Amino acid sequence: MNAVTPAGTPSGTPPLAPPLALLAELTHRCPLRCPYCSNPVELTRVAAELDTASWARVFQEASALGCLQVHLSGGEPTARRDIAELVRAAAAAGLYTNLITAGVLLDEAMMARLVEAGLDHVQLSVQDTEPGSAERIGGYRDALPKKLRAARLVREAGLALTLNAVVHRQNLDRLPEMIALALEIGAGRLEVAHVQYYGWALANRDALLPTRAQLEAATAEVQRAREALKGRLVIDYVVPDYYAKRPKSCMGGWGRQFLAVSPAGRVLPCHAAESLPGFDFPNVREVSLRDAWENSEAFNRFRGTGWMKGPCRDCPRAEIDWGGCRCQAFALTGDAAATDPACGLSPDHALLDMAVREAAASEGDFTYRVMGAAPQKA
Amino acid sequence: MTAPLHPGSVPRLARGMKLREDKARGQWVVLGPERMFVPDETALEVLRLLDGTRSVDGMIDDLAARYAAPREEIAADVLAMLRELAEKGVVQS
Ligand code: SF4
Numbered sequence: 270m271n272a273v274t275p276a277g278t279p280s281g282t283p284p285l286a287p288p289l290a291l292l293a294e295l296t297h298r299c300p301l302r303c304p305y306c307s308n309p310v311e312l313t314r315v316a317a318e319l320d321t322a323s324w325a326r327v328f329q330e331a332s333a334l335g336c337l338q339v340h341l342s343g344g345e346p347t348a349r350r351d352i353a354e355l356v357r358a359a360a361a362a363g364l365y366t367n368l369i370t371a372g373v374l375l376d377e378a379m380m381a382r383l384v385e386a387g388l389d390h391v392q393l394s395v396q397d398t399e400p401g402s403a404e405r406i407g408g409y410r411d412a413l414p415k416k417l418r419a420a421r422l423v424r425e426a427g428l429a430l431t432l433n434a435v436v437h438r439q440n441l442d443r444l445p446e447m448i449a450l451a452l453e454i455g456a457g458r459l460e461v462a463h464v465q466y467y468g469w470a471l472a473n474r475d476a477l478l479p480t481r482a483q484l485e486a487a488t489a490e491v492q493r494a495r496e497a498l499k500g501r502l503v504i505d506y507v508v509p510d511y512y513a514k515r516p517k518s519c520m521g522g523w524g525r526q527f528l529a530v531s532p533a534g535r536v537l538p539c540h541a542a543e544s545l546p547g548f549d550f551p552n553v554r555e556v557s558l559r560d561a562w563e564n565s566e567a568f569n570r571f572r573g574t575g576w577m578k579g580p581c582r583d584c585p586r587a588e589i590d591w592g593g594c595r596c597q598a599f600a601l602t603g604d605a606a607a608t609d610p611a612c613g614l615s616p617d618h619a620l621l622d623m624a625v626r627e628a629a630a631s632e633g634d635f636t637y638r639v640m641g642a643a644p645q646k647a
Numbered sequence: 648m649t650a651p652l653h654p655g656s657v658p659r660l661a662r663g664m665k666l667r668e669d670k671a672r673g674q675w676v677v678l679g680p681e682r683m684f685v686p687d688e689t690a691l692e693v694l695r696l697l698d699g700t701r702s703v704d705g706m707i708d709d710l711a712a713r714y715a716a717p718r719e720e721i722a723a724d725v726l727a728m729l730r731e732l733a734e735k736g737v738v739q740s
């Protein structure tokens with residue numbers, strides 16, 4: 270009997286499939302300063318953030334449009350004082366609610382309010398398992414003990430927990446400890462996420478890019494652990510672009526499955542898309558989410574395959590990886606419509622090998638994220 | 648992972664899993680952390696009976712009455728279905 274089949278490609282494909290998930294970037298504020306943060310280098314200030322009622326409307330519109338899940342993210346979503354109200358509004362809209370948090374602000378009172386509001390799942394990030402290194406990477410004192418407290422609260426509240434370990438050269442060797450930590454705190458899933466190199470992370474690439482030897486050890490470790498921990502821990506792991514031969518299908522294709530809303534209300538096909546120049550992204554203050562999804566120039570520009578040039582245009586993988594990541598293409602080649610240089614068929618693929626060699630020769634100092642200042646190398 | 652399923656156990660949706668109607672696509676879906684499944688009709692019948700108080704036996708009774716089918720047949724189907732759902736991490740007992 271075939272009990273369950275993956276969703277995502279509903280049968281009888283309509284002309285334009287509705288999105289599956291909304292990434293709600295509630296704020297850019299965050300007590301941490303991770304040097305790979307995916308927030309844009311120009312962070313939105315608190316006064317410009319959408320208010321509670323606007324977010325509630327966005328959740329209703331997302332649900333009506335076909336979204337099933339909302340990822341409440343940031344910045345640090347719990348830095349919003351109305352976080353419980355926002356969870357309640359999302360749950361009332363019928364969305365599966367996932368809180369993506371660094372966990373350092375999560376205390377008992379907040380946890381109780383979130384559970385009562387209808388939170389379904391928490392995704393807790395860790396910077397490292399070694400306290401000193403965790404402190405240095407996040408630029409925040411006592412981050413690790415606070416995260417462990419958050420994990421305990423989540424479990425005591427009976428919520429599902431995913432541990433999200435962002436990995437790079439300075440912590441990848443501790444992957445076995447990260448797996449052990451996931452088990453210790455009772456996480457059902459561990460997401461081992463390699464840093465994506467645009468925005469703040471691109472400014473820190475030399476300090477973050479892992480070596481090939483590190484990567485091979487990590488991949489082997491994941492395979493071993495997956496086998497040994499079957500049924501206890503699900504491990505999500507994707508080989509980073511800089512060492513892959515073909516790019517990832519970024520966001521499942523531009524404007525195909527996901528939409529993101531920025532703290533200031535901009536509707537984006539991907540949370541990183543604000544880094545692309547020459548776009549007039551629709552704003553929920555002016556248009557409905559449906560209008561943004563279906564009709565905006567921004568969503569239609571890289572939708573499907575019509576926009577592609579060679580080598581993507583004639584490639585049999587065009588509808589598999591959709592030409593890779595637009596943000597990475599722009600960050601590395603200056604052309605958002607280029608083939609993602611992560612692809613071995615891209616004429617710019619050598620840029621990645623060069624970056625790997627440069628990083629291997631560098632010292633590993635960080636440029637930390639700050640409000641009101643684009644990254645500058647010291 | 649979970650205790651083996653038997654007629655007396657009381658299964659429920661696993662932690663973090665939710666069953667809800669997906670009106671936009673005219674189907675029901677099981678939602679979990681970073682995953683999504685579309686149950687087929689049989690699975691949906693079973694999933695709808697998971698309320699955290701009904702035992703496997705109770706579910707079988709319910710379905711046997713509703714479909715006026717031989718109990719043994721229903722029992723085999725329901726147990727197989729629940730085991731499959733448990734293996735996928737959708738159901739726990
Ligand atoms: S990556 Fe670090 S700095 Fe950026 S939002 Fe997450 S915890 Fe905060």
Ligand code: SF4
Binds near residue numbers: 580
């Ligand atoms: S050429 Fe384009 S479509 Fe083909 S594999 Fe590379 S990125 Fe994907």
